[in-house]
Amino acid sequence: MKAQFEKITTSRENSFKAFLYRDREFDAPWHYHPELELTYIVSSKGMRYVGDSIQKFEPGDLVLLGADLPHCWKNTGGSAGDASSIVIQWKENFLGEGWLQNPEFAAVNNLLTLASRGIKFGVKLTTEVEEMLFAILKESGFKRLIFLLEILNHLAVSSDYTLLSGDNFIANLNLEANDRINKVYNFVRENYGRKITLQEVASLVAMSEEAFCRFFKKTLNKSFFTFLNEYKVNLACKLLVETNYQVTRIAYECGYESLPYFYRQFQKFVHCSPASYKKEYHVTEDQR
Structure with missing residues (x-):
């Protein structure tokens, strides 16, 4: 849409x-x-x-x-x-x-x-x-x-x-930019569980990789891969709270092929380990 x-x-x-x-x-x-x-x-x-x-x-x-x-x-x-x-x-x-x-x-x-x-x-x-x-x-x-x-x-x-938003955020509100961002949102939502390349997401909005990186950074004040990792880590938090899945399975389901890399990204955005987060926020079957 x-x-x-x-x-x-x-x-x-x-x-x-x-x-x-x-x-x-x-x-x-x-x-x-x-x-x-x-x-x-x-x-x-x-x-x-x-x-x-x-x-x-x-x-x-x-x-x-x-x-x-x-x-x-x-x-x-x-x-x-x-x-x-x-x-x-x-x-x-x-x-x-x-x-x-x-x-x-x-x-x-x-x-x-x-x-x-x-x-x-x-x-x-x-x-x-x-x-x-x-x-x-x-x-x-x-x-x-x-x-x-x-x-x-x-x-x-x-x-x-x-x-919520950073104090340096400047919105690009033209229709073409909004259309591109929505395509990226929907693509990430449907494909986060696999490896996403810069080439395919740039092609999705008919831009070169370099032009797409500049556009995304200007529009959302962050790189595409920072955005992608934020999405995956937030989804991992949801799974840690709502399921009994092991951390390895959660990392895999959120699209991470490397467990050490998943741990680094989780620490970057949540400022604690997945195990610590699960211990503090996990919801048991009796609480649901």
């Missing part, structure tokens, strides 16, 4: 959009829009792409996105199924020009400024606003607006969050 600028419309009765997304899987292309967006994952798991950030997501994932920040959520492996999320979208000036400059909104103003890099909120903070996120779907008019402001204020006065 070719990515394009996403036009978001609101009804005549509301100044912002809030809805429950539900489908078999999250498969939207890498896209952007001028509206800010708050997304809460109700069900399903996979990989979340925000700017130059790639991380796994699961139920309870709450992320705030700034205007024109490229993003998408994609399921991995057998994680498709009942995919659902609460999505809230609004223009920065939806309450009129200059509303964020009022002293009462100082904390919210700072939050929305940070959102230009994408913000992932902590579990405790997310739990505190979860009820309001569901409630906003049932309300309309003034009460709906108050819920949104309460959610934003609650998030704004907390320090329980992490920034």
